[in-house]
Amino acid sequence: MNPAVAALLAGLAVLAAVWLGYHINNVGKLRRWLARPQRSPVPEAGGSWDSVFALLYRHEREHTREKRRLVHLVVRSAQAGRALPDGVVILDGSNRVEWCNDRAESYLGIDRRVDAGGPIVNLVRDPEFVRYVEAGVFSEAVGLRPGRNPSLALSLKLIPYGQHRKLLLCRDVTQEEKVETMRRDFVANVSHELRTPLTVLSGFLETVQELDLDRERTHKYLGLMAGQASRMQRIIEDLLELSALESAPAPERDERVRIAPLLAHTRAQAEAISAGRHRISLQLEGDFDLAGAESELTSAFGNLAGNAVNYTPSGGEVRLVWKATGDGATFTVEDSGIGIAADQIPRLTERFYRVDRSRSRETGGTGLGLAIVKHALARHDARLEIESEPGKGSRFTAHFPARRVVRVEHTA
Amino acid sequence: MPTNEHLSKQYDIDLDGLRSLVLAMGGLVESQIRSALDAFATGDAVLAERVIRGEQEVDAYEISVDQECAHVIARRQPAAGDLRMILAISKTVTDLERAGDEAEKIARMAKSIHASGRIPSERVPRIVHAADTALSMLRQSLDAFARLDASAATKAVHADAAIDEEFRAILRQLITYMMEDPRTISTALEIIWVAKAIERIGDHAKNMAEYVIYVVDGTDVRHSGLGMGRKRDEAHPEEAG
Numbered sequence: 298m299n300p301a302v303a304a305l306l307a308g309l310a311v312l313a314a315v316w317l318g319y320h321i322n323n324v325g326k327l328r329r330w331l332a333r334p335q336r337s338p339v340p341e342a343g344g345s346w347d348s349v350f351a352l353l354y355r356h357e358r359e360h361t362r363e364k365r366r367l368v369h370l371v372v373r374s375a376q377a378g379r380a381l382p383d384g385v386v387i388l389d390g391s392n393r394v395e396w397c398n399d400r401a402e403s404y405l406g407i408d409r410r411v412d413a414g415g416p417i418v419n420l421v422r423d424p425e426f427v428r429y430v431e432a433g434v435f436s437e438a439v440g441l442r443p444g445r446n447p448s449l450a451l452s453l454k455l456i457p458y459g460q461h462r463k464l465l466l467c468r469d470v471t472q473e474e475k476v477e478t479m480r481r482d483f484v485a486n487v488s489h490e491l492r493t494p495l496t497v498l499s500g501f502l503e504t505v506q507e508l509d510l511d512r513e514r515t516h517k518y519l520g521l522m523a524g525q526a527s528r529m530q531r532i533i534e535d536l537l538e539l540s541a542l543e544s545a546p547a548p549e550r551d552e553r554v555r556i557a558p559l560l561a562h563t564r565a566q567a568e569a570i571s572a573g574r575h576r577i578s579l580q581l582e583g584d585f586d587l588a589g590a591e592s593e594l595t596s597a598f599g600n601l602a603g604n605a606v607n608y609t610p611s612g613g614e615v616r617l618v619w620k621a622t623g624d625g626a627t628f629t630v631e632d633s634g635i636g637i638a639a640d641q642i643p644r645l646t647e648r649f650y651r652v653d654r655s656r657s658r659e660t661g662g663t664g665l666g667l668a669i670v671k672h673a674l675a676r677h678d679a680r681l682e683i684e685s686e687p688g689k690g691s692r693f694t695a696h697f698p699a700r701r702v703v704r705v706e707h708t709a
Numbered sequence: 710m711p712t713n714e715h716l717s718k719q720y721d722i723d724l725d726g727l728r729s730l731v732l733a734m735g736g737l738v739e740s741q742i743r744s745a746l747d748a749f750a751t752g753d754a755v756l757a758e759r760v761i762r763g764e765q766e767v768d769a770y771e772i773s774v775d776q777e778c779a780h781v782i783a784r785r786q787p788a789a790g791d792l793r794m795i796l797a798i799s800k801t802v803t804d805l806e807r808a809g810d811e812a813e814k815i816a817r818m819a820k821s822i823h824a825s826g827r828i829p830s831e832r833v834p835r836i837v838h839a840a841d842t843a844l845s846m847l848r849q850s851l852d853a854f855a856r857l858d859a860s861a862a863t864k865a866v867h868a869d870a871a872i873d874e875e876f877r878a879i880l881r882q883l884i885t886y887m888m889e890d891p892r893t894i895s896t897a898l899e900i901i902w903v904a905k906a907i908e909r910i911g912d913h914a915k916n917m918a919e920y921v922i923y924v925v926d927g928t929d930v931r932h933s934g935l936g937m938g939r940k941r942d943e944a945h946p947e948e949a950g
Contacts, residue, residue, distance in 0.1 A: 411856055415856070416729055418732070422739060427733050444848050445848065
């Protein structure tokens, strides 16, 4: 063989080996990378493999970006779902739990890590809810009092969406139910309070109409009827006052109410109710006035003083004290009356709440006085404090904050 | 083997349906007990009447679960874990039905106490507390059954000792009342019936929790002071189902 040809063949063989080695090496790199694409970046190479790897790199980069975007989207929706103020459970076609937010977990006592895949009715077993889920009519919501916390009132509603999926919404309606109960109680109370005097009134009317009474008797009955009529009138006036207090805007702070004459008036009113049966004193410490609505304060102070007189036996003492304190001012009504048991105190300001029904009627109370006081004071940023000891007496204190208190400037 | 796969899937659906049926019955019994106690505490005769009528529904559940169990056994001849599940279901249903009976008893007692105008006001809070414990135990047992969670079931088993203690305390208190004033005896006896019913509900809940442990672990912890491996509370080793 010609040595030149031999050298050429040997050269070609070497070249072929190098070329083959290059490809085998790059195929190996590609294979290793494809086995675990997340571990390392796309390999690099020269020559014809460069364009392959470059394309792959671009593809991989787009894929990663898309994936990150989707993950972000999923995380964001999950976060939004978890932040919802209501409980949310996602149910699949056969009412199994797919996902729920934290609120739903605490409302229904479920755990999304443990209970995913389990039927919702296995965990929320209330018969009414089970019937609701099975009936498949979801236009109405269903009420639920969870066993672990029966003071909580929940409203559950199923909303079908997507393909066969359902959203279970759980709303806390405890407050709404409470308001509804209060409203019902209030209406019942008003009717009852008005019916009692009305019954007496119509009873006397019948008597007067049907019996032939002498002048004296007739006069006496008419007097009793007038008493009942004025009682009804008082109730209605108090109710109107309460509703005005609730609906009108809060009193301006720049209207100045002169306390000294107001309290003198309050005292005179109390003296009139007492008719000399009590010692009533008024004490003014410091020259301070209040910013607010005069009529409301008159009514609040008058009610407090009137109560003290009505619930203090003859010969007792009632003290009215107006005093500046470090952080505002207080109006105190102190009596040596019958007092109030500790467990009754928190309920005193409820409408129509009475410690002793017969006694309250006897003194002409409507059961609304302290409710009016509480509302009127709240509108002046003041709070009512009640201390009492049965048999010893009571102390009602209205605390006014400094921003409502105005110093009296004496101009010469 | 598509046919086999299909069969075993159908089997799973059967078992899941059976469990859901038991849990629905459990939910009904829970609500029966709660209503009965409400009726007892408030004297609501209408509510008591509703509980008494509801008892029939509980019985109907028991019958249909039993039938369903028999069907699954006959058709599938379950083995191992599935067999334990079926056995546990059939026992759970018995305990649930009896807990339902106790609810009915409480409702009847509530009706008779309030019909006679004797209001057991001062004794109620203590009973209400015991009842809350029993109800929460029943809930824990049913939750453990729904999740097949043996450690939650273990907790429910331990809670029973507290109810038993509560029952003894109520008893002691009522005995004191009766000795002080014999006129309270008839009311006190009726209250003891209610307390006893609550105590029995706790026992049934405990049994149900033990069946859950049996399903999950395959160990029978009844009468054993709760399986040795699971004991956490050494205070009542002698308590037995």
